[in-house]
Structures are given as structure tokens and as C-alpha cells.
Amino acid sequence: MKMKSGFTLVEILIVVVILGILAAIVIPQFTEASTEAKTSSLCTDLQTMRSQIELYKIQHNDALPSAAAVGFVAALTGQTDIAGAAGTDYGPYLQKIPTNQFNDSSTIRIDGAAAGAGTDGWQFDTATGGFYADDSAAHAAL
Numbered sequence: 001m002k003m004k005s006g007f008t009l010v011e012i013l014i015v016v017v018i019l020g021i022l023a024a025i026v027i028p029q030f031t032e033a034s035t036e037a038k039t040s041s042l043c044t045d046l047q048t049m050r051s052q053i054e055l056y057k058i059q060h061n062d063a064l065p066s067a068a069a070v071g072f073v074a075a076l077t078g079q080t081d082i083a084g085a086a087g088t089d090y091g092p093y094l095q096k097i098p099t100n101q102f103n104d105s106s107t108i109r110i111d112g113a114a115a116g117a118g119t120d121g122w123q124f125d126t127a128t129g130g131f132y133a134d135d136s137a138a139h140a141a142l
Helices: 009-059 069-077
Strands: 108-110 122-125 130-133
Touching: 009 069, 009 130, 069 108
Parallel strands: 108 122
Antiparallel strands: 122 130
């Protein structure tokens, strides 16, 4: 008598259960890694923006970029003279304003509500020269 080869239903069910258990263990770790990557990207973007604002300040006689949102972006992405007007002496400091990974916004709120209000991607404080993430209070503290 010839034996049939193949898997039984019980063997297939055992393999499916084992794969399900492994998936339940591994998938949450990928979710956590994604959040950690976004946080790392946010910290890098904040460090870059803060260093470029500081470089602007040094090259413009301790003056911060313009307080107007459009002027702020133009000052950092364009070329300026020592007075901060359009010119060819300094800049550009950035190719573009980075996008906040947590709310997909690259808009900058000048002053206004405290950082972390979640209305824009970033917040710039003209009194202190501080640059913060605006997506959550926890990220505003970075």
C-alpha cells in the first residue's frame, strides 16, 4: 500500500498558532522602533534649526531672524546682508524648513501660545531665540 505524503490539518494548525504567537511578540517592537526613529529625527531637526539660528545671530550682530513668519523662513532659506535684508553676504542657512515628523507640518508659529500647542510644526520665541517642536508638550521640552 502506498503512503500519501503531506501535512495533516493538526500540523498546519500548530504552525499557524506558532506564527501568530511570534507575530504578536514582534509587531509591538516595530511600533516602538518607529516612534523612537521619529523622536530621533525630531531631535536632529531641532538641533539643526537651533544651530542655524545661532549662526544667523552671530553673523547679523546678535539679531535674530525676522519676527514675521514669512520673514523668518526667508531669512534662513535665502541670502541676507548684515542688516538682515535681502542680499548676498550671508546664507542660505537651510535649504528648507524641516517637517515635524509627529504632525507632518513645517509651519512656524512666531511667539503666541506656549510651545506644544499642536497648531504648527514648530514654534519660535523671539524673546529668547528658542526654537521648539509644537506637536506636543512632551516634545516641546526637547
